[in-house]
Amino acid sequence: MYLLLVPLIAMLLAHLSTVSLENFTELWNHVRLNHFLTVILCSVSLAFAVTLYFMSRPRSVYLVDFACYKPEPSQKVTRERFMELTKASGCFTEESLALQQKILEKSGFGQMTYVPKKLLRVPRDQSMSASMEETDQVMFGAVDELLTKTGVKPRDIGILVVNSSLFNPTPSLSARIVNRYKLRGNILSYNLGGMGCSAGVISIDLAKSLLQVHPNSYALVVSTENLTRSWYRGNERSMLVTNCLFRVGAAAVLLSNKFSDRRGSKYRLVHTVRTHKGADDKCFNCVLQQEDDKQNVGVSLSKDLMAVAGESLKTNITTLGPLVLPVSEQLLFFVSLIAKKVFKMKIKPHIPDFKLAFEHFCIHPGGRGVLDELEKNLELTPWHMEPSRMTLYRFGNTSSSSLWYELAYSEAKGRIRKGDRIWQIGFGSGFKCNSAVWHAIKTIDPAKEKNPWMDEIDEFPVQVPKVAPIVY
Incomplete structure (x- = not known):
């Protein structure tokens, strides 16, 4: 569309450049004297069209602020301590312990990740009450901080979206938040379950859609996961990976469609793109919650996971690319595609340079292998990957x-x-790849920020070895 409009606009401007002021005056006098009714009708039609245009435009969605929960120091666990607790549980064979140690040594984890309180003791407490305690701790901690940062009153929130993939009690987690903060009775409350690690972006997309039809509203999005209840106690190799890679955390995000919030907000939501490959059996089964032969419930990760993630990302960026990439990159991709598909030339398809479209990348830290593959395929620099690698660490x-x-x-x-x-790029079971694109409304002053990194940010980045041996 843009390529067609540019020459038309150029021709119109060239033609108008030959018209003098006297020509415009003569034309106006002719219309005013002979076609008064036509002028009135045209003016009314123009006003109606302009009004309709502005009323039908999508509402801008602003990210007022967000908060990430930082667990208590007592919940920190070194890799050695993690293996000691795993061995002391008495659930695992020597082979399973060796596999978990190998995974952890190559994980890219540091020595300060957090685990739930009830998993730090032997025997481990995986009861419903212990699970609820963990979820309340992280959800309410994140929401408390967000409300303090924004100054928004709980009863001003009109939309609530909560996502937790594996832990979905009754009443729902969204109902627990409504009860805790006494949110209003007509709140639009949603609880998303079973949607994996990319559910955070899905929640943002749902909130965005709701904000399009509910003017002057705030939307609260809470993203979390529960480890206490979902800890795997068996010896199935494909299910042991999740024990090693997942840790405690939660985030709360406040969105608004109020124009008055634009100046005080941090970001504006530009695009959300969702890709779902669940129609393909291989994609559907690559991340699967199931029981092993001893009825222990766990999440099985298929060896096809990396290939499936790559295909999902490819589909997602094929949709996102035209929305964000400069025209030059789109033309290069189009030309290489025509040369390869139509003229059967043996050339590599052009890989768009997304560094021309984005200054910052937030890639889901599903594991070190995932980050390595995306760094390579998207041709990103270590600087671009630093937030993802340091978060994983x-x-x-x-x-x-x-x-x-x-x-x-x-x-x-x-x-x-x-x-x-x-x-922001998220991957999740199903299999899904989802993207969110944000535009910074203002420069963020770290001196005025309160987030889980602030008291230790000067210690990062750190060098993360490819293999960090564990001796316990």
């Missing part, structure tokens, strides 16, 4: 909330400038 994989710890890292480093564009 410091907090581990906190599931759907991880993307917000990454954005908090960039803010704490003072990297977010007015006008910057941020790309």
Whole structure:
């Protein structure tokens, strides 16, 4: 559309440049004297069209602020301590213990990730009450901090979206938040379950859609996951990975469609793109919650996971690319595609340079292998990957909330400038790949920020070895 409009606009401007002021005056006098009714009708039609245009435009959605929960220091666990607790549980064979140690040594984790309180003792307490205690701790901690930062009153919130993939009690987690903060009776409350690590972006997309039809509203999005209840106690190899990679965390995000909030907000939501590959059996089964032969429930990860994630990302960026990439990159991709498909030329398809479209990348830290593959395929620099790698190192994989710890890292480093564009990429079971694109409304001053990185940000980045041996 843009390519067609440019020559038309150029021709119109060239023609208008030959018209003098006298020509406009003569034309106006002719219309005023002979076609008064026509002028009135045209004016009314123009006013109606302009009004209709502005009323039908999508409402802008602003991110007022967000908060990431930082657990208590007593919940920190070193890799050695983690293996000691795992061995002391008495659930695992020597082979399973060796596999978990190997995974952890290559995970990219540091020595300060957090686990639930009830998993720090032997025997482990995986009861419903212990699970509820963990979820209340992280959800309410994140929401409390967010309300303090924004000054928004709970009863002003009109939309609530909560996502937790594996832990979905009754009443729902969203109902627990409504009860805790005494949210109003007509609140639009949603509880998303079973949607994996990309559910955070899905929640943002749902809130955005609701804000399009409910004017002057605030939407609260809470993303979390529960480890206490979902800890795997068996010896199935494909289910042991999740025990090693997931850690405690939660995030709360406040969105608004009020124009008055524009100046005080941090970001404007530009695009959300969702890709679902669940129609393909291989994609559907690559992340699967199931029982092993001894009825222990766990999440099985298929060896096809990396290939499936790559295909999902490819589909997602094929949709996102035309929305964000400059025309030059789109033309290069189109030309290479025509040469390869039509003229059967043996050339590599052009890989768009997304660094021209975004200043910052928040890639879900599903594991070190995932980050390595995306760094390679998207041709990103270590600087671009730093928020993702440092989040994995410091907090581990906190599931759907991880993307917000990454954005908090960039803010704490003072990297977010007015006008910057941020790309959040999430992967999840199903299989799904989802993207959110944000535009920074203002420069973020780290001196005024409160987030989980602020008291230790000067210690990062750190060098993360490819293999960190564990001796316990």
